Amino acid sequence: MTDALFLTSDDVAGLATPGEYVDAVRDGYRQRGMGAPAKPRTTLVNDDPTGMLTGYSAILPETGAMGGYTYSAGFGAGDAWFVTPLFDAESGEPLALIDGASMNPFKTGAVGAVGVDALAREDATTLALIGSGAQARGQLKAAATVRDIETVWVYSPTKENRESFAAEMNEKLDASVAAVASSAAAVESAAIVVTATTASEPVFDGDLLEDGAHVTAMGQYHPKKRELDATTIERATYVPDLRERTTRDAGSFRFAVESGAITEDHVHAELGEVVAGEKPGRETADEITVFDSGGTAIETVASAYMLYEKADAKGLGSTxxxxxxxxxxxxK
Known part of the structure; x- marks a missing residue:
């Protein structure tokens, strides 16, 4: 028998800052760029009741941790439930079991920010945000830790949602955050564009992107999820979280290939390769870059281990x- 730490969502809520998540996740992707094992998600879909069960895994040897993410969504409850098992990467023994609900937007926001930090221009101060839910909050808070964001334009289809989001973020960030009436109004002058939606159709016109813009797309986790149009993918230096998932569940990339806009060799590098310095990121000021994130266990394991260490030091959780x-x- 061995004891593992059990951490509830309340245990880990507020335990780390957005910047600490970003630092942990950046190091996780650096390890991936040096060869750390990670696999894309596997999703099982159920018809009646409608729902899906998803899991993915990664080993971070230098961190000394491995594990994954398993979550259900839909089914009878119509909700989602996130569970993270964390293991010691040397002994293989379990370290922790973590309720991932409150961790989820922060670790997902962190990988988006790592993409911004690796690929956006250093002088980028304007950001367009498409989406106004929990993931959008995580993305904006994390992005503000890696760039000196001065102006944010936020768009989501429901007027009251985007306006309440802008009011809330104005209180929490140094940047000026304003709701706008269309995605075009948000994107046209933005140096950084972040999409945090569940859209099945493109949420902006790629022709509107300024030269030198960077796009971080977070809703690219299913073949039918397509936040970005083929024009955006074609114009950009394209960097996914994992190369292997581009032809499996990266909906925008798959559509761009199928439409003939690009070929499968349009992938420039994995994010980890750029973070580790194995491949170049942005090479010119006018270059358009895209980070396509479908979610991996790299950010999950990196974040979970950081939270585990903090919780253990504070005596939080149960065994x-x-x-x-x-x-x-x-x-025996």
Whole structure:
């Protein structure tokens, strides 16, 4: 038997700053760029009741941790539930079991910010945000830790949602945050564009992107999810979180290939390769760049281990006892 730390969503809420998430996730992707193992998500879809079960995994050898993310969405409850098992990467023993609800927007925001930091111009101060939900909040807070954002234009289809989001973020950030009436109004003058939606059709016209703009797309986790049009993909230096997922579930990339706008070799590099310095990121000021994020266990394991260490130091959480397979099989 061995004891593992169980952390509830309340245990980890507020335990780390957006900047600490970004630092942990950046290092996780650096390790991936040096060869750390990670696999794209696998999703099982159920018809009745409608829902999906998703999981993915990664090993971060230098961090000394490995694990994954398993979550259900839909089904009878019509909600989502996130669970993260965390293991020691040397002994293989379980370290923690974490309720990932409150961690989710922060770790997802962090990988978006790592993409911004790796690919956006250093002098970028204007940001367009498409979306106004929990993931949009995570993206904006994290992006503000890697660039000196002065102006944010936010658009989502529901007027009251985008306006309340802008009012809230104006109170929390140094930047000026304003709601606008269209995605075009948000994107036209932005040096950074972040999409945080569940859209199945492009949320802006790629011809509107200024030369030198960077796009971080967070809703690219299903073949039918397509936040970006083929024009955006074609114009851009294209960097996914994992190369392997571009032909599996990166909806915008797949559509651009199928439409003939690009070929499969349009992938410039994985994010980890850029972070680790194995491949170049942005090479010119006028270059358009795209970071396509579908979600991986790299950011999950990196964030979970950071939270585990913080919680352990503060005496948070409770313990659960787990039996090794040898004990269960032999009955000893």
């Amino acid at each position: 659960v006892s787990l039996s090794p397979a040898s004990e269960a099989l032999t009955g």
